[in-house]
Amino acid sequence: MNKHDPITLYHGRTSVCSAKVRVGLVEKGLEWNSELLDLKAGEQFDPAYLALNPNGVVPTLVDGDLVVLESSLILEYIDSLSDRNPLMPTDPKAIVATRHWLLKCLDIHAAINTLTYATIQRSSILATKKPDQIAAMIARIPNPKAAAKRRDIIDNGLESAHVDGDLHALFNTFTEMSAALGRGKWLAGERHSMADIALIAYIDRLDRLGFDALWSGRFPEISPWLEAYRQRQSYLDAIEAFSPADVTAKMRTQGSAHWPRLEQKWQAYLQNR
Template sequence: MATGRSGDKNQLKLYSFWLSSCSHRVRIALNLKGLSYEYIAVDLSKDEQFSPEFSKLNPLGYVPVLVDGDIVLADSLAIIMYLEEKYPQHPLLPQDLQKRGINYQVANIVFSSIQPRQIPLYRRVRLPKYIEKVGPNESLAWAKFHNDKGFTAIEKLLKDHSGRYATGDEVSLADLFLAPQIHAAINRFDVDMTQFPLLSRLNKAYNEIPAFRDTTPEKQPDAPAKAC
């Protein structure tokens, strides 16, 4: 594992991988809340997530992991909700209960119905066996199918709730989950975004915010040179 940024012992530490959309959404949350952190790279392509050192932080072997003093948290949603409660600046959840519920729904569609079904880029991350046997082209089709299905549902869900951002004119939890997924859909899975006008509009808005732009995979310290 490599450290991308150094800091004092009390600084937040984020164990991350440049291409991980789960890590990406946590980086956005940290930036929006103005929190400095030490970036510790975990190279999934080299199985560093299964090292004894990292297994002590997260036995599941997933990134991201956030360390805040004596508190260690894995899972992007758990981390973001922890940050929301401990660091209330730039709140990520609307006061309106209906809009708050929509945020939870969007986040759930991304992290349970789209993101887990993306192409396995790293060893020991596998698609169902019947997909794996067919070949890489079918694997891409599998990923695109679930992106399209999830995005179609989200477009309908946000139709009557969106403003400048997903559920209004302030960035919220849903945006943190949408931005990395849209970035991956465009740059990794060749999804035709013209069929998703609302999400395309949101993506343009995200690209205007430094807290979003600075957290994209290609700008991370562990990104390969060709990705920059």
């Protein structure tokens, strides 16, 4: 086994991208230093953190003088740090399939972000912040495109144009997942791999929001995959341990309140397929 000094991960407790990197770290058995940011308090916008990650998002991995951004890239990097439990398959077709999923995570993350903010996050923000506070919060987002999206979603919720586009991205994701899981137990075949790590936090988030009906009827292969993953120690240590039962229960209750309208939009999308 390769020896390596502990790396440092800047992450958020319930951030889906942070969660998937934590899963990878546990699977690899790597030691790492935790720098947990309070995202609700806006610690990701502190100047010291922005010097590491100018986008003001998590996670960020620091290894000596190397700073690695983007969760999918971080997964590949940590896999290179140790020979223990290789996360990337060796079969060329499986490698291509895995890297395909890593690239798709950009669209998948955008969709999960949209549904989270258009439902429970929007409700919380509108209930606790005044208009000037909301404006100030959005003004701290460094990326103008991301700031404009956040403004639109807070203003319009599930009626935001971003929702329709991201439902399309999720439909494509579920379709490809269903096909892959019809061929093997895991996304890249019979062996658990980085492809599964890349997606677990996103599907888990949708389930915690009470949105599992997005796939449970039309794409039944996904639920057994999710339940199988929830038996892995990496899930328990990297996701479950950061999501107390009361927090999950509250998230599901709040999310379920938005499900009727989301279901209407989802069914309308499916009818036009």
